Amino acid sequence: MIALGALFCGCDQKLPYDLEGTEHGVVISISKVPGSDGILSTDMNSGNYKVKLDVPVYQGDYSMLEDAQIMAVYTDGNKKKKSAIVVDGIKSFPTEVDIDIKAVAAKLGINSIEVGDRIEYTPCYTLKSGTQVNGWSELGGFNNTNFTSWKLADGSPVAYRVSYTAFAPFYKEHYKGDAVPYTTLGGDEGTVKVTQIDEKPAAEWIPAGVTEDDLVGLKIEGDIWCGGDTFKVWINTTDFTVIVPDQVIRTGFTLSPGTFDCEITNGEGEVDTLAETVTFYFYSVWGIYTLGDDTITIQF
Structure with missing residues (x-):
C-alpha cells in the first residue's frame, strides 16, 4: 500500500512571488x-x-x-x-x-x-x-x-x-482473477482481485460512437492506496483505451488530520493486448487534500 506521508505537499498555496512577466502558454x-x-x-x-x-x-x-x-x-x-x-x-x-x-x-x-x-x-x-x-x-x-x-x-x-x-487478439476471459499482480509508478507492488461486471458507466463517460456492448467492465479490489480500495473501470474494445470515471475508492479513511474519503479523478488508461496488461493514469484526492498523479499497471 502506498504511504501517504507526503500528504500536504499537494495542497494549494498562494505563491510567494509575483507571476507578472511569466509567459502564458496554451492548452490544446x-x-x-x-x-x-x-x-x-x-x-x-x-x-x-x-x-x-x-x-x-x-x-x-x-x-x-x-x-x-x-x-x-x-x-x-x-x-x-x-x-x-x-x-x-x-x-x-x-x-x-x-x-x-x-x-x-x-x-x-x-x-x-x-x-x-x-x-x-x-x-x-x-x-x-x-x-x-x-x-x-x-x-x-x-x-x-x-x-x-x-x-x-x-x-x-x-x-x-x-x-x-496495433493490437494482438483480445481474450476477454483472461482479464480477471483473485490474485492479479500489480505495480505502481512509485514501485509498490502487490495483488488485486479483478472481477468482470455487467454494470455500465454513466452515459457521460462513454465516448461518442461507442456503445455499451463495446465495453468490458472490471471491478478491482485490493490494498493499493488507502487499504480496502474498490474501483470500477471499463475496457473500450473499439480502441482498447480504458474508461476510468471519477469515483470514491474507499470511504472514511482516517489519517491525521482527519477522516475523509479516498477518491480518484481525471482518470484514463490503456490495454496492451500483447502483454495482457491494463494501465491506469489518474489524480488522487483525500478529502480536501490532493495526493497527486499516479499510475497502476495490472498484469493478467
Whole structure:
C-alpha cells in the first residue's frame, strides 16, 4: 500500500512571488474523430485516422499562439520510443486533421508497423515570442497532464494525447482473477482481485460512437492506496483505451488530520493486448487534500 506521508505537499498555496512577466502558454486538447479508425493497422496502405484539436473554454485568450503542431510518439514492441512533428501550421480551433500514416512512418524513420507497436499523437505549439512547447519529451514524458479536469465547449474533458496501437487478439476471459499482480509508478507492488461486471458507466463517460456492448467492465479490489480500495473501470474494445470515471475508492479513511474519503479523478488508461496488461493514469484526492498523479499497471 502506498504511504501517504507526503500528504500536504499537494495542497494549494498562494505563491510567494509575483507571476507578472511569466509567459502564458496554451492548452490544446486532442481527440479521435468519431467514425475514424481507433486502432493501428499493420497495413500502412489502409487506415482512416483523423483527430480533432480544440482549445478548452478555461483557456480564454490565446492570441499569443503562433501555430500548433501534432507530434507522433512511436513505441515499438520493445518499449523503445522515438518522436517527430508530423503536422504543423494549425492556427484555428476546433479543427479536424487527417493523419497520413505513411507520412508519419517516414518522419519517424520506421519501415513497418508490427503487432504491439503504438503511435500516440499529442499537441505542440509555438508562441509568437518564438517559444516552442512540445507535447512530449524523452525526459519529461507527456506535457499538460495537469489540465485533464478542464472542459471543452461540448463538456468533454481535455485530453493531452490519443493512442493508436496495433493490437494482438483480445481474450476477454483472461482479464480477471483473485490474485492479479500489480505495480505502481512509485514501485509498490502487490495483488488485486479483478472481477468482470455487467454494470455500465454513466452515459457521460462513454465516448461518442461507442456503445455499451463495446465495453468490458472490471471491478478491482485490493490494498493499493488507502487499504480496502474498490474501483470500477471499463475496457473500450473499439480502441482498447480504458474508461476510468471519477469515483470514491474507499470511504472514511482516517489519517491525521482527519477522516475523509479516498477518491480518484481525471482518470484514463490503456490495454496492451500483447502483454495482457491494463494501465491506469489518474489524480488522487483525500478529502480536501490532493495526493497527486499516479499510475497502476495490472498484469493478467
